Ligand SMILES: Nc1ncnc2c1ncn2[C@@H]1O[C@H](COP(=O)(O)OP(=O)(O)O)[C@@H](O)[C@H]1O
């Protein structure tokens with residue numbers, strides 16, 4: 001069993017607080033993604049699990065075992081980084097087997113475990129090559145192999161695909177997702193890329209930087225669908241989704257021409273409400289029909305869909321149009337209609353979700 005628990009974990013570097021009030025349980029065998037903007041403490045959280053940083057306060061447990069005071073080598077955790085850090089003078093097999101050699105395992109066992117890791121990663125034919133003779137994706141697979149060969153209870157991935165070009169990133173994303181079907185381990189994957197988070201995680205934990213005034217890092221934890229469909233706050237609403245959720249300021253519960261949303265008096269703070277609607281939840285209707293009138297300023301054609309930027313009295317909104325039979329044209333006057341069951345409301349002052 002290798003569930004991972006953070007209990008009231010905090011971390012400061014000198015006077016600078018980077019992690020505060022972190023409470024989270026990652027289930028045994030789960031694949032969870034930590035996502036958030038650069039500098040929000042994702043790598044620090046991983047390094048504390050691995051034992052490369054101490055916690056300033058609180059407790060981290062793996063499989064119920066407190067980690068305080070345990071050296072990295074006593075935690076049975078393997079970490080994969082953005083830079084592959086392979087030894088250039090060693091073969092692929094030498095690189096993969098290196099952690100076992102350092103641990104003093106017998107040569108026959110090393111050979112067997114290297115072959116097993118190479119088979120999982122389809123690196124069998126490359127074991128005698130050197131890193132310089134491999135492509136970027138193959139090098140990252142060798143780095144994965146060096147983690148797999150150790151049979152860790154926990155895999156920690158720190159932005160492992162950031163150095164790869166876009167195509168390779170997508171294919172490696174798939175490979176890492178397949179890995180977990182062949183390997184029994186708990187996996188934490190760190191990224192700043194919301195698409196990686198949405199596509200890879202059983203659950204996503206969204207982190208915010210304390211330096212922006214958040215009292216704690218963790219903004220919401222849940223399945224990708226739950227976070228996308230019911231973001232608990234503005235930070236999560238803005239972070240997940242591309243193009244981003246449209247946000248419209250409302251006075252006492254009324255959005256200009258978007259309709260009235262009755263909100264319990266106590267729920268709406270003095271700062272009013274923001275109405276959120278995702279670009280795919282707005283329909284473009286003909287001028288003259290009910291809704292929010294606007295003028296198309298810009299059309300981004302992506303092949304399969306259009307991102308349509310519309311100037312309205314409520315600001316510029318982005319609409320995602322998937323019906324290719326009707327190409328929107330800049331300058332055209334239109335009316336925007338949100339799907340009534342797909343709007344989100346947030347308290348402007350607290351940033352928290354308000355139920356309509
Ligand atoms: N060893 C360190 N000493 C001082 N500050 C650090 C150290 N490591 C990280 N930090 C600071 O902690 C914050 C979070 O860093 P990090 O965990 O690397 O964020 P992320 O991985 O989310 O980009 C940053 O402001 C960074 O400058």
Ligand SMILES: [Mg+2]
Nearest residue numbers: 042043044158
């Ligand atoms: Mg980082």
